[in-house]
Structures are given as structure tokens and as C-alpha cells.
Amino acid sequence: MLKPKKIGLYFGSFNPIHIGHLIIANHLVEYSNLDEIWLVVTPHNPFKKKKTLLEDHHRLELVNKACEHYKKLKSSDIEFKLPQPNYTINTLIHLSEKFPENQFCLLMGEDNLNTFHKWKNFDVILKHHPIYVYPRKTDNGHENQFSNHPDIVHIEAPIMEISSTHIRKAIKTGKNIRPLLPAEVWNYIDEMNFYRK
Incomplete structure (x- = not known):
């Protein structure tokens, strides 16, 4: 009997995806017992108007382009098909039913x-x-009720301080932020004229 594949789910709006996301995802899949990581693009909440949020299919395309050269990283639009507003528990139930061979x-x-x-x-x-769990720069380094839980795995990973908000603002003000984005992602953003208005 085949051993189930361990899939890590990395949720985000990825607006846009940047090298910080890739560094964390790649580090976690290379330095843990995970077989793959799926970057799950969170859909736009239809009840919340957010001008700066690209349409779902554009953000998915950016994640597709970012993952092209990483065979253990995949994009996922699974939440696009679920009722909104959605909760993580619903996504996990849906995925477990759809792919029972995976953990x-x-x-x-x-x-x-x-x-x-x-x-x-x-x-x-x-x-x-x-x-x-991967580390974040935070003031509350104190322990919480989950600190020593047997099903919570803490992975040492680089601490990323790159934010999508910073990238969007920089593009809008004409700054060159190309080093912060995979080349294919930058090319698509540039070609589509995203975040400039």
C-alpha cells in the first residue's frame, strides 16, 4: 500500500506572490517531511470591496508562474469553488474528501x-x-497553549520581512522592486500594468 503524500497547505492572497513566500515554502518542503506544498490562493470576498486586490484568476496566474521552477510547489484554486465566506476547516474537509490518498x-x-x-x-x-509553524518577527515570543503540542511542528526558517503591501506601494510610486519578485511574476505584472494606479 502506498504511503500517503504529506501536503502542506500555504494559504494567502498572494497579492502579489513574492520571493519571501517562495523562500518560506521552499525551505519548509526541503527541511521537513512534507512531500509537496500547495499555495492556496484565497479568493476575493465578494462582500468586501478592495481596490488593491487583483482578480482571483490573475493572482492564481502569478502563483502558477512563481512555482514553474519548483517541482515540489504547486498552486491551488480549491477555495475559488467553495461557498464564501470560507473557513479553513471547510477547505480541509473538502480536500480530504477529494484527495483521500493525501494527508x-x-x-x-x-x-x-x-x-x-x-x-x-x-x-x-x-x-x-x-x-x-515557521518563525515570524514578533514581540510576543512567549509560550502559548500550543507551544508543546505533539501535532505542531516548529521549523527553523529564514524570517522574511517582505510584504505584498510594500511591493504594491513601491510599484505605484515607480520604484524598482524587481529583485523582490520572481522574473516571470514581475514580467506579468509589468505587462498587465498592475498596481500602477
Whole structure:
């Protein structure tokens, strides 16, 4: 019988995806027992107007382009097909039913772990899906209720301080931020004239 594939789910709006996202995802898949990481593009909430958020299919295309050269990283539009507003627990149930041969794990920054107890059905998530935590620059380095949980794996990874917000503002003001984006991502943003207005 085949061993189930361990898939890490990295959720984000990826508006746009940048080298910080790739460095973390690639580090986690190379330095853990995960077989693949799926970058799950969070859809636009139809009830929230956000001018700076690119349409779903454009953000997915940016993630596709960013993952082209990484065979262990894949893009996922799984949440586009789920009712909104969506909760992580619903996505995990849906994926587990659709791909029963895989074991799905959750990736999150250390800062999110501090508020994880507020997530819908967090206890169910933890019971069925291991959580892989990467470090974030944060003032609260104190322990929380999940610090020593057996199903929470802490991975030493580079701390990234690149933000999509900074990139969007820089593009709008005409700054050159090409080093912060994979070449294919920059080319698509440039060609489509995104974030300039």
C-alpha cells in the first residue's frame, strides 16, 4: 500500500506572490517531511470591496508562474469553488474528501499560532491535520497553549520581512522592486500594468 503524500497547505492572497513566500515554502518542503506544498490562493470576498486586490484568476496566474521552477510547489484554486465566506476547516474537509490518498497539513506563521484558538473548529483541525509553524518577527515570543503540542511542528526558517503591501506601494510610486519578485511574476505584472494606479 502506498504511503500517503504529506501536503502542506500555504494559504494567502498572494497579492502579489513574492520571493519571501517562495523562500518560506521552499525551505519548509526541503527541511521537513512534507512531500509537496500547495499555495492556496484565497479568493476575493465578494462582500468586501478592495481596490488593491487583483482578480482571483490573475493572482492564481502569478502563483502558477512563481512555482514553474519548483517541482515540489504547486498552486491551488480549491477555495475559488467553495461557498464564501470560507473557513479553513471547510477547505480541509473538502480536500480530504477529494484527495483521500493525501494527508493535508497546515502551514502558518508563528504570529497566527497565537490566535489559532479563535479559528472555527480549531480543535478538529488539530486532531486531523498536523500544523507546521515557521518563525515570524514578533514581540510576543512567549509560550502559548500550543507551544508543546505533539501535532505542531516548529521549523527553523529564514524570517522574511517582505510584504505584498510594500511591493504594491513601491510599484505605484515607480520604484524598482524587481529583485523582490520572481522574473516571470514581475514580467506579468509589468505587462498587465498592475498596481500602477
